[in-house]
Amino acid sequence: MPLWQIDIYPAENQVDREAIRTTEEIAELGLGKNVSVAFARGFLVQGNFGAEEAARLAGTLLSDSITEHSVVAIAGQDILNEPPGTQTVQVNVLPKPGVMDPVAYSTLGAARDAGFAVDAVRTMRKYWIGGVDDASLDSICRRALSNDAIEQVVVGPLEMDQLDVGSPSDFKLVTIPIRELDDEGLTKLSKDGQLYLTLVEMQTIRAHFAKIGRDPTDIELESVAQTWSEHCSHKTLAGRIAYQGPGYEGHGADGAPMADKRQYENMLKETIFAATQQIRKTLGDDDWCVSVFKDNAGIVTFDDEYHVCFKVETHNHPSALEPYGGANTGIGGVIRDPMGTGMGAKPICNTDVFCFAPPDTAVDSLPPGILHPRRVMKGVVSGVRDYGNRMGIPTVNGAVYFDKRYLGNPLVYCGNAGLIPVGMEEKEVKADDLIVAIGGRTGRDGIHGATFSSAELTSESESLSGGAVQIGNAITEKMVLDVLIQARDRGLFNAVTDCGAGGFSSAVGEMGEHLGAEVWLDKAPLKYDGLTYTEIWISEAQERMVFAVPQDKWDELRQLCESEGVEAAAIGRFVPTGRLLLTYQGHTVGDVAMQFLHDGRPPIIRDAVYTPPETQPLDLPAMSADDHRTALLAIMGSLNVASKQWVIRQYDHEVQGGSVVKPLVGPLCDGPGDAAVVRPRMQSRRGLVLSCGMNPHYGDFDTYHMATSAIDEAMRNAVAVGADPSKIAILDNFCWGYTDRAETLGSLVRAAIACQDMAVTLGTPFISGKDSLNNEFSYFESDGTKQTISIPPSLLISAMGQIDDIGKAVTMDAKEVGNVVYLVGETKSELGGSHLSLVQDLAGGQVPTVDANVAKATFAAMHAAIMSGQVRACHDLSEGGLAVSATEMAMAGTLGMQIDIAAVCDSGLSSSEVLFSESNTRFLVEVSADAADEFEKSLSNHSVPVARLGTIEADERMIVMQGDDVVLDVTTADAKEAWQKPLAW
Numbered sequence: 008m009p010l011w012q013i014d015i016y017p018a019e020n021q022v023d024r025e026a027i028r029t030t031e032e033i034a035e036l037g038l039g040k041n042v043s044v045a046f047a048r049g050f051l052v053q054g055n056f057g058a059e060e061a062a063r064l065a066g067t068l069l070s071d072s073i074t075e076h077s078v079v080a081i082a083g084q085d086i087l088n089e090p091p092g093t094q095t096v097q098v099n100v101l102p103k104p105g106v107m108d109p110v111a112y113s114t115l116g117a118a119r120d121a122g123f124a125v126d127a128v129r130t131m132r133k134y135w136i137g138g139v140d141d142a143s144l145d146s147i148c149r150r151a152l153s154n155d156a157i158e159q160v161v162v163g164p165l166e167m168d169q170l171d172v173g174s175p176s177d178f179k180l181v182t183i184p185i186r187e188l189d190d191e192g193l194t195k196l197s198k199d200g201q202l203y204l205t206l207v208e209m210q211t212i213r214a215h216f217a218k219i220g221r222d223p224t225d226i227e228l229e230s231v232a233q234t235w236s237e238h239c240s241h242k243t244l245a246g247r248i249a250y251q252g253p254g255y256e257g258h259g260a261d262g263a264p265m266a267d268k269r270q271y272e273n274m275l276k277e278t279i280f281a282a283t284q285q286i287r288k289t290l291g292d293d294d295w296c297v298s299v300f301k302d303n304a305g306i307v308t309f310d311d312e313y314h315v316c317f318k319v320e321t322h323n324h325p326s327a328l329e330p331y332g333g334a335n336t337g338i339g340g341v342i343r344d345p346m347g348t349g350m351g352a353k354p355i356c357n358t359d360v361f362c363f364a365p366p367d368t369a370v371d372s373l374p375p376g377i378l379h380p381r382r383v384m385k386g387v388v389s390g391v392r393d394y395g396n397r398m399g400i401p402t403v404n405g406a407v408y409f410d411k412r413y414l415g416n417p418l419v420y421c422g423n424a425g426l427i428p429v430g431m432e433e434k435e436v437k438a439d440d441l442i443v444a445i446g447g448r449t450g451r452d453g454i455h456g457a458t459f460s461s462a463e464l465t466s467e468s469e470s471l472s473g474g475a476v477q478i479g480n481a482i483t484e485k486m487v488l489d490v491l492i493q494a495r496d497r498g499l500f501n502a503v504t505d506c507g508a509g510g511f512s513s514a515v516g517e518m519g520e521h522l523g524a525e526v527w528l529d530k531a532p533l534k535y536d537g538l539t540y541t542e543i544w545i546s547e548a549q550e551r552m553v554f555a556v557p558q559d560k561w562d563e564l565r566q567l568c569e570s571e572g573v574e575a576a577a578i579g580r581f582v583p584t585g586r587l588l589l590t591y592q593g594h595t596v597g598d599v600a601m602q603f604l605h606d607g608r609p610p611i612i613r614d615a616v617y618t619p620p621e622t623q624p625l626d627l628p629a630m631s632a633d634d635h636r637t638a639l640l641a642i643m644g645s646l647n648v649a650s651k652q653w654v655i656r657q658y659d660h661e662v663q664g665g666s667v668v669k670p671l672v673g674p675l676c677d678g679p680g681d682a683a684v685v686r687p688r689m690q691s692r693r694g695l696v697l698s699c700g701m702n703p704h705y706g707d708f709d710t711y712h713m714a715t716s717a718i719d720e721a722m723r724n725a726v727a728v729g730a731d732p733s734k735i736a737i738l739d740n741f742c743w744g745y746t747d748r749a750e751t752l753g754s755l756v757r758a759a760i761a762c763q764d765m766a767v768t769l770g771t772p773f774i775s776g777k778d779s780l781n782n783e784f785s786y787f788e789s790d791g792t793k794q795t796i797s798i799p800p801s802l803l804i805s806a807m808g809q810i811d812d813i814g815k816a817v818t819m820d821a822k823e824v825g826n827v828v829y830l831v832g833e834t835k836s837e838l839g840g841s842h843l844s845l846v847q848d849l850a851g852g853q854v855p856t857v858d859a860n861v862a863k864a865t866f867a868a869m870h871a872a873i874m875s876g877q878v879r880a881c882h883d884l885s886e887g888g889l890a891v892s893a894t895e896m897a898m899a900g901t902l903g904m905q906i907d908i909a910a911v912c913d914s915g916l917s918s919s920e921v922l923f924s925e926s927n928t929r930f931l932v933e934v935s936a937d938a939a940d941e942f943e944k945s946l947s948n949h950s951v952p953v954a955r956l957g958t959i960e961a962d963e964r965m966i967v968m969q970g971d972d973v974v975l976d977v978t979t980a981d982a983k984e985a986w987q988k989p990l991a992w
Contacts, residue, residue, distance in 0.1 A: 008126060010169055011061040012082040013050045014133060015070045029134065033151045036379055037370040042147070043137035049099075050114065051082055053170045054125040064123050069114070082167055096144060098134040099161040100153045107452045107478035107534075107549065127170040150370075150379065156328040157478065175536045178592055181225040185209075186217050202232040211609050226541040226589055226597040233509035233545055234516055235608045237780055243746050244275045244778055246611030250756045253619060253711075271756075278759040279739060279773050282766040289770070295734055296772055298432050303344040303505060304352070304425065305774025306432050307736050309809065310693055314429060316352050317697075317807045318344040319422035319738050321779040326419040330378065330386025332478040336549050338394045338421040339479040343505035345425025346488060347552060349432040351495040351503055352425030354488070355663065355687050357395045358697055359405040360803055361387055361654075362418035362742075365646060366409075374415070374786040374794070383417050391421065392657045397481035398488070401666055402658035403683035404697045408801075409646040410704070415784020415796045418742050420803050424695060426687050431495065434502035436518050440555035442526060442579035444506070445568055446487040447550035449543055450534035452478060483550040486573045491552065493571075499556065499564045506551035511578070512544050514553040519581050520605050525588040526579035528596070540591035555581060613746070617753030619709040625838050625852030630919045635967075635975040638923065639894065641846040642887045644985040648842060652677060653990045667694055667813045668728050673820035677987075678899020681727040681883050682806075684816045694816065696735075696808035698724035704840040706800035708854035710754040714761035714802050715857040719927040721806035722771065722866060723883040727930060729816045729873050730808030732866035737766065738805040739776040744797035746780050754800050762802075768859035769866075771806075817873050819882035821900030826879055826959045827939045828904060830889065832865055832929030833952045834911055836920050842887045843923035855925050861951075862928045868949035869930060877942045880933035890922040890975060892931045894965045898979040898986070906957030907968040918974040922967065933959060 017023045026046040033042050050069055052061065058079065065077035102108045111128040118125040134152060136144060148160045188196060193209035196202070204212075212231055216223050223231075233239060248271040271277050280300055287294045297306040297314050304318035322337025338357060345352035364380035373379060378386075395402045400423070494500055506514045511531070515524050528540045534548070556564055561577060568575035582588075587604060589597030630638065642648055655670045660683075668684035671677050682698035700720030705713035718737065726732050739762060746752040766773060782798040810816060838844055839852030872878050880900070884892045889908070897904040908921045916924070934942045939955070946953040960966075965982065967975035 008053055008055055010082040010167065011052045012080050012165065013052060013061065013065045013069060014047045014078045015049065015075050016047045018074050018076050021074050029151065033147055035381060036150055038147050038151060039139055039143055041138050045135040047133045049131040049133050051129040051131060051170060052125060053127040054123060056124055060123065064118060068117060068121060082165065096136045097163055098136055098148060098152060099165045100132045100158050101129060103157055103159050106157045107450060107480065109478065109480040112480060113482065129170050154329050157332060176539065178594060180594060180596060182222050183225055183228050184222050185213050186222055188213065204232055204235060207609050208235060211607065215603055215607065224597055226544055227599050229541055229545050230512050230516065230587065230597060230599060231604060233512045234604050239509055239513055240608065241275060241778055242608065242611045243613065243780055245273050246613055247272055248274045248613050248615050248752065248756060250615040250753065252617035252753055252757055274756060274759060278763040279776060282763040283772040283774070285767055286770055286772045296774060298349070299772065299774040302348045304348040305736065305738065306348065306427065307774060310691060312429055313426050313688065314432060315424060315687065315695060315807065316345050316348050316427055317422065317424045317736065317738060318775050319358065319420055319740050319805045320344065320777050321740060321742060322419045322421065323416055323742065323779050323782060326387055326417055327415065330383045331390040334387040334390030334419050335394050336479040337419050338391045339481065339484055339549055340507045341421045342398065342400065342423045342484065343507060343552065345423055346491055347503055347505035348425065349427050350434055351491045352427035353492055354400050354423050354425045355665065356424050356685050356697065357400050357402040358422035358699065358805060359391050359402060360420040360699055360701065362408045362410065362413045362801060364409065364411050364414035368414065376786060377415055377784065380414065387417065387419055388654050388657060394479055394481045396659045398485045399662050401660045401662045403660050403666055403670060403685055404699065406699055406701060407651050407654060408701060408703055410799055412796060412799050416782040416798050418798065418801060420740055422805055424697065424807060436502045436522055436555040436581050438522060438581060438583045439558060440501055440581045441558055441561055441577045442515055442524060442581065443554040443556045443564065443575055443577050444531060445490060445552055445554065445573055445575040447480060447483050447548055448532045448534040448574065449538065449546050449548045451538065451542055451546060452548050479549045486571055487550055487552055490568055490571050490573045494564055494567060499560045500554040501557060502555040504553055506553050508547060510544065510546045516587060516604060518553065518555060519587065520601055523582045523584035523586050523601060524579060525582055525590065528589060528591045530576055530578045532574055532576050540596050544589065613752050614749045615753040615756045616749045617757045622853055623851035625844065625849055627838065627849065627919055632973050632975055635919065635922060636977045638843060638846065639890050639975065639977060640981065640985040642842045642891055643894065643982050644989055645842060645846055646989055648886050648891060649989040650987045651990060652987065653992050664689065668816050668818055672818040673899035674901050678820045679895055681724040681819055684728055684810060684813060686813050692812050692814060694810040694813040696725045696728060696730035696810055698806045700724065700804045701802065703799045703801045704845065705854050708839050710758040710800050711761040712854045712856050713800065714758040715765045716855050716927055717802050717804040718762065718765045719857045719862055720885055721804040722769065723928060723930065725806045725808040726866045726869050727817070727819065727881045727883045729810045731810065732870055733770065735771050735806050735808040736774045737771055739773055740803040741778040742782055742798060742801040743780050744783050758800065758802055765857065765859050769863050815874055817878055817881050819880055819896055819899060821896050821902040821904065821933055821959050822879040824902065824959055824961045826933045826935050828906055828956045828958060829932045829934060829942065830911065830929065830954045830956050831869065831932055831946060831951060833926065834916065834921055834924050834929065835926045836916055837924050837926045838920065841923060841925045855927050857927045864949050865928050865951045868946050868951045872942055872945050877934055877938040878932055879935055882931045884929040884931060885925065888923045888925050894977065894979065894982045896931055897965050898983050901963065903960035903962045903964045903979065904957065905960050905966040908956065909970045910954050912969055918969050922975060
């Protein structure tokens with residue numbers, strides 16, 4: 008059967024854009040300044056047809072006859088034309104065998120639908136590189152053209168005569184002789200087998216199988232490892248932790264203040280979960296939480312007909328190895344969380360938050376095994392972009408943070424909110440229900456993804472754990488979603504969950520936990536032959552959902568799937584045995600008690616110690632008006648403050664037509680919005696508000712204050728656009744370093760305590776969360792010295808609020824000349840971890856703190872003022888403080904502002920402190936002159952500090968006075984230029 012190679016080039020009058028992009032990237036990475044590049048995309052197509060048919064396939068299906076031209080040849084023979092230009096070295100880049108290739112998959116289906124007898128397809132990229140020596144070419148191939156985790160590079164002509172699509176393998180039952188292993192052997196098995204279990208856990212498994220008198224099969228051991236993984240069981244944060252740290256604000260059951268020492272039997276349950284339970288108990292009959300911490304996403308009430316759910320996940324380790332695929336499947340996976348919540352929710356919007364090392368990091372400073380931050384950033388952004396856009400789900404809110412400590416471990420947080428009908432929030436697997444898998448086929452992609460997330464990354468991770476990376480196919484997931492909603496509304500299943508970390512092992516294992524299940528692994532549809540029964544079981548191939556289907560509904564569900572072009576297969580049934588029975592081709596390959604699988608893991612026992620660094624004085628130099636201007640422009644142009652429009656404008660935030668307040672606001676749609684407002688139901692004016700808060704630099708001072716600041720920021724962002732603070736739900740995502748160290752774990756416990764204190768006081772329940780630990784990267788220097796890069800403690804708080812009438816939503820851009828500007832909230836000397844400190848390299852200072860009771864009163868007062876129509880514009884004060892927020896507000900409105908900070912300075916603060924302090928719970932508010940007195944009165948009635956600063960002006964300048972003295976004068980044009988320049992890619 009011939010293998011055809013089809014190369015597609017830009018037409019003669021077209022620009023070779025990919026070649027230009029690649030040339031720029033090579034230069035940006037410092038790999039060559041005079042390198043010439045030409046490019047062609049290619050297909051390897053294996054099928055029973057001749058040259059004429061191959062040419063017709065290329066011309067009608069694979070290329071655009073107006074902008075491209077194609078060349079066809081038998082693979083392995085010389086291509087029928089000369090490569091473009093005078094390039095001397097040909098480089099072919101192909102997905103490695105077993106890596107998901109969505110374009111090839113779609114091409115195969117389309118070609119068959121068009122009547123071509125195609126057997127297999129594989130995509131490729133072809134480059135012709137000139138002006139390089141062998142060493143430079145190798146660096147270019149590794150750093151700019153390919154990713155070794157998922158791709159292979161062939162230099163020179165591609166010589167192959169057939170595609171490897173897998174071949175059948177003979178069945179062989181593998182047994183692991185765990186009973187004979189000593190502790191050293193158990194540790195080696197855990198590491199070499201990528202189980203990443205502790206010695207105590209391995210000893211527990213050994214003891215269990217010794218008790219039942221046999222060794223485990225490989226699939227049984229893998230099932231336990233997946234179920235006991237950090238990703239699936241949150242075992243560290245739910246473990247027994249002896250905490251010793253400073254006194255905190257929490258109180259015991261008797262109301263007495265807690266001591267500096269505390270023994271947690273389940274730290275998460277006794278902090279985050281406990282806060283929600285206490286809030287729900289206080290709410291009583293007015294409790295608006297529906298389902299929390301027990302399903303794939305948290306659910307709260309919305310209106311009489313629908314609830315809303317929200318989940319935020321991390322996909323850090325895969326994104327470090329393969330940024331595009333890791334982020335792509337991160338957003339795809341979190342979209343499936345609402346889909347698998349209750350009886351299935353319809354996803355309505357996405358969020359994302361990224362943490363990167365600075366993109367201007369010198370190439371020669373990178374440790375081995377680390378991708379350049381610029382490449383990581385571009386890959387992550389495009390991965391999220393492609394998946395969300397292709398599924399038709401708007402990405403409406405997010406943030407991007409930069410710190411050199413994210414070099415080895417970028418953080419990729421992806422979130423999704425969904426709409427679920429009232430009454431569909433519960434599900435129950437029933438005996439004899441069929442286990443039905445629908446969606447994507449199973450391949451080797453994603454093997455050991457769940458266990459891999461528990462590992463520390465090293466310079467070897469790319470080659471050892473590349474299989475833990477998946478590549479997504481958004482179109483398949485959209486088709487699965489269409490089937491899910493129809494099947495839900497037709498009552499064709501009893502339960503559903505997504506097939507994510509751990510693959511079938513986690514999905515089926517969790518669904519059958521309280522009943523039992525038997526699985527027929529040979530019935531699972533495969534992408535190619537040759538998978539072992541264990542690979543089928545633990546593969547994390549994407550776009551798969553698992554349903555519990557009554558047998559009398561199976562035919563109807565199957566017909567529905569066929570009508571939508573979605574593959575479905577019954578791969579087992581749920582049985583009331585209390586066991587997980589796995590079979591393959593008639594052989595029993597696994598038989599494990601559900602009780603041991605889910606309850607047999609020994610508790611993690613850890614010591615946690617935390618001592619916040621003592622507050623050091625900050626030596627703030629005297630600053631003139633010119634100094635303030637210079638500092639402001641430096642902050643506006645710093646990566647953490649600078650415009651993220653390069654990211655935002657790649658996302659479709661309009662699709663579904665419900666985006667009310669978008670990520671960029673103002674007359675030119677380029678101002679930094681505080682939060683998103685979405686209209687989930689077109690027939691209703693009720694809106695959903697999504698925001699986030701995160702302050703990694705504050706964790707260097709005290710993780711308690713970092714956590715309270717993150718909650719305060721997420722809350723005030725939501726309140727700033729009109730969310731009702733009495734009905735805001737929050738999610739926690741802890742990303743930390745290696746928590747085996749008592750000090751590192753202590754900093755996490757300290758943050759969890761802060762979350763509990765803050766949530767209870769605000770009456771803001773946590774409804775879901777996710778943690779990602781061991782975010783460290785280790786490598787060895789040339790002299791053999793081990794170096795480790797640990798991320799800063801990073802807590803993301805995501806908030807989901809609601810607004811009764813979207814018409815009352817407020818944006819941050821200045822609206823009208825003559826309107827009055829107010830500062831709401833108290834400004835303190837809190838420059839510790841501030842952006843002024845960062846740009847001026849200042850150490851010390853007090854990190855911003857939160858008075859939760861004051862915050863609660865302030866949020867309530869602001870909401871009342873917004874709902875009354877008094878507020879024209881509102882912007883929260885965060886990174887950069889008053890100076891940045893006021894400048895952003897004026898800049899976004901294409902207006903100016905003149906304010907006087909003398910009254911604020913009267914509290915003993917210098918003008919520099921007032922301008923750049925990052926104190927929490929503050930808003931900058933624009934009020935019409937007619938409503939000014941009423942606004943002041945309403946804030947004062949809530950005992951909320953409010954200071955009248957000045958007015959909106961026509962002249963596009965930001966002028967700040969202190970009495971008769973000008974302390975800051977900058978044009979908004981200069982500010983915008985500084986703000987937009989760093990990431991204007």
